[in-house]
Amino acid sequence: MMDAELIRSAQALEGAKVLLNEPLSRHTSLGVGGPADLFVVPDSTIALSAVVNYAVDARVPFFVLGEGTNVIVRDGGIRGMAIKLGRNLAAISREGGLVTAQAGVRLAMLCRKCCEWGVSGLEFAAGIPGSLGGALVMNAGAYDGEMGQIVDWVLAIDREGHQRRLSRDELDMEYRHSSFQHNDMIVAEAGLSLRPEDPKVVRNRTYTVVEDRCCKQPITQRSAGSIFMRPQGDYAGRLLEEAGAKGLQVGKAKISEKHANFIVNSNGATAAEILELIELARQRVHDRFDIWLQPEVMVVGEDPE
Numbered sequence: 001m002m003d004a005e006l007i008r009s010a011q012a013l014e015g016a017k018v019l020l021n022e023p024l025s026r027h028t029s030l031g032v033g034g035p036a037d038l039f040v041v042p043d044s045t046i047a048l049s050a051v052v053n054y055a056v057d058a059r060v061p062f063f064v065l066g067e068g069t070n071v072i073v074r075d076g077g078i079r080g081m082a083i084k085l086g087r088n089l090a091a092i093s094r095e096g097g098l099v100t101a102q103a104g105v106r107l108a109m110l111c112r113k114c115c116e117w118g119v120s121g122l123e124f125a126a127g128i129p130g131s132l133g134g135a136l137v138m139n140a141g142a143y144d145g146e147m148g149q150i151v152d153w154v155l156a157i158d159r160e161g162h163q164r165r166l167s168r169d170e171l172d173m174e175y176r177h178s179s180f181q182h183n184d185m186i187v188a189e190a191g192l193s194l195r196p197e198d199p200k201v202v203r204n205r206t207y208t209v210v211e212d213r214c215c216k217q218p219i220t221q222r223s224a225g226s227i228f229m230r231p232q233g234d235y236a237g238r239l240l241e242e243a244g245a246k247g248l249q250v251g252k253a254k255i256s257e258k259h260a261n262f263i264v265n266s267n268g269a270t271a272a273e274i275l276e277l278i279e280l281a282r283q284r285v286h287d288r289f290d291i292w293l294q295p296e297v298m299v300v301g302e303d304p305e
Helices: 004-011 045-057 107-117 132-138 199-216 236-242 271-289
Strands: 016-023 035-042 062-065 071-073 078-084 092-095 098-102 151-157 163-167 186-193 253-255 263-265 298-300
Touching: 004 016, 004 035, 016 045, 035 045, 045 078, 045 151, 045 186, 071 271, 092 107, 098 107, 107 132, 107 199, 132 186, 236 271, 253 271, 263 271
Parallel strands: 035 078, 062 078, 071 298
Antiparallel strands: 016 035, 092 098, 098 186, 151 163, 151 186, 253 263
């Protein structure tokens, strides 16, 4: 439990909405997760810097949450602070082929804007759940494209609350990896280098990607996106299906019948059930192929006492 004085000082932060003991199940795509001691929603990059500066000075641990995809929050929740970047930080602008967007903008909205403006290069992200910030942190990708191919620069907040502009060469973008996974910085804004193209062509290409996802993935159910990273020279979904993992269930957590690399919350799953199912699926694949699949999702928080 946080000290009352720390709570009062957090609530006094300008440009930030502060909630106490907010259930993170309300803010994750899987619909699981216990409460955060403090749930803070800054309304600008300046407010975000101030919130981070406060947390560091007060020695309050914090975790940054976007749309809550690609993450599993344990049932005991998060001690300290969860900082939410969402619609409060979702501005988008364009100058020629350079699209500038804040970290909280949803990829779906960003793709729609690119269709309207007639700029190409982001079509691979159509249908990927989540926000721009999370996509950059994980170097999200699909259909032979990934964020590392189009990002030009990133405006980041360091752990002292200072803003830093990083070039593409400083981002260390590799398969499902970026420097933000270990440099303790928060993505606040980014410039994406795209190319002008006929809006109809961009729209048709985007719709084709979305249609393909709808056919292959359980997009109408609560999930965190792909659970496991692609192993060298193969696909996690194929290995899981061949190992008989499709349809496996622990409590209300179930491996999708539509795509074996997705776990869905069938109305009331807990984080503990999902994590148990992940280990069960990994064991199935190891027993069959002698391969340990590596989770793509981030697991944070603690178990209940």
